[in-house]
Amino acid sequence: MKCFKDGEFLAIEEVKLSVDDRGYVFGDGVYEVIKVYDGVLFTAQEHLERLIESAAKIRMVLPYTVEQLIEIAEQLVQQNNLTVGHIYLQVTRGVAPRAHQFPNEFVSPVVIGYTVENPRPFAQLEMGAAMKSVEDMRWLRCDIKSLNLLGNVLAKQEAVESNCQEALFVRDGLVREGSASNVFGIKDGVLHTHPANHFILNGITRRVVLQLASELSIPVKEKEFTLTEALEMDEFFFTSTNAEITPVVTIDRQLIGEGVPGPLTRKLQKAFDAQLPMLLAAGHADERNANGSAS
Secondary structure (H helix, E strand, C coil): CEEEECCEEEEHHHCCCCCCEHHHHHCCEEEEEEEEECCEECCHHHHHHHHHHHHHHCCCCCCCCHHHHHHHHHHHHHHCCCCCEEEEEEEECCECCCCCCCCCCCCCCEEEEEEEECCCCHHHHHHCEEEEEEECCCCCCCCCCECCCHHHHHHHHHHHHCCCCEEEEEECCEEEEECCEEEEEEECCEEEECCCCCCCCCCHHHHHHHHHHHHCCCCEEECCCEHHHHHCCCEEEEEECCCEEEEEEEECCEECCCCCCCHHHHHHHHHHHHHHHHHHHHHHHHHHHHHCCCC
């Protein structure tokens, strides 16, 4: 496997990380995950703009532009012959002696990227998933896609130990998001989701779903709702780069609706899938143009 580190593409065994890297010592950094379908990046611009926004929120300046990061991601896809999977990009504040305050201005961020083969989760998309509610004990800047994921890890583990595929964070009685996803409920034909504020990460797939809902004339209400209201939804689903639009059939072992993926969820899934052929055709055309093999 070829990885990217600070301007170089290296074999994975050549990548060296320092014990003084602030990402390792403090979790002082941010990251992004970009989906790849048929060798083409999906919503890369939006992901990488968010990476730069997350970095800015922790007062860190990335050494690359969005355009340069897209080029790096495309190179990783090509050099690893990635067909379906994802690109992981991580940026830490850099390598410096251990001290809580920021290092001096001469310390540069460390940028790492690599690929992971990861097929689409067709079985879960078709059959649906179970969620378990978990008290949200995380910090109050969930809008930053930071490396600090211990709260998410513990919640996910609690869900898995209850034979569920995802955790559902609840804070002050209000549903927030999943441990690695955003969540949506459908009641009487209206799509409900948490507003994009500091309590959740404004997911890229979340944004895609909201755009699809607008195109399909599905009413949307971006407003907090309770766990009780979640359990009373007609349909429920969660979204993420890798989970896409995953129906939820139970929460805390209670059936949602009839306990099967609902019609509006299916409609959104079909609309999501319908984007992909156009995306892939455009992506491959861009590749041919870049290689000079097509006009």
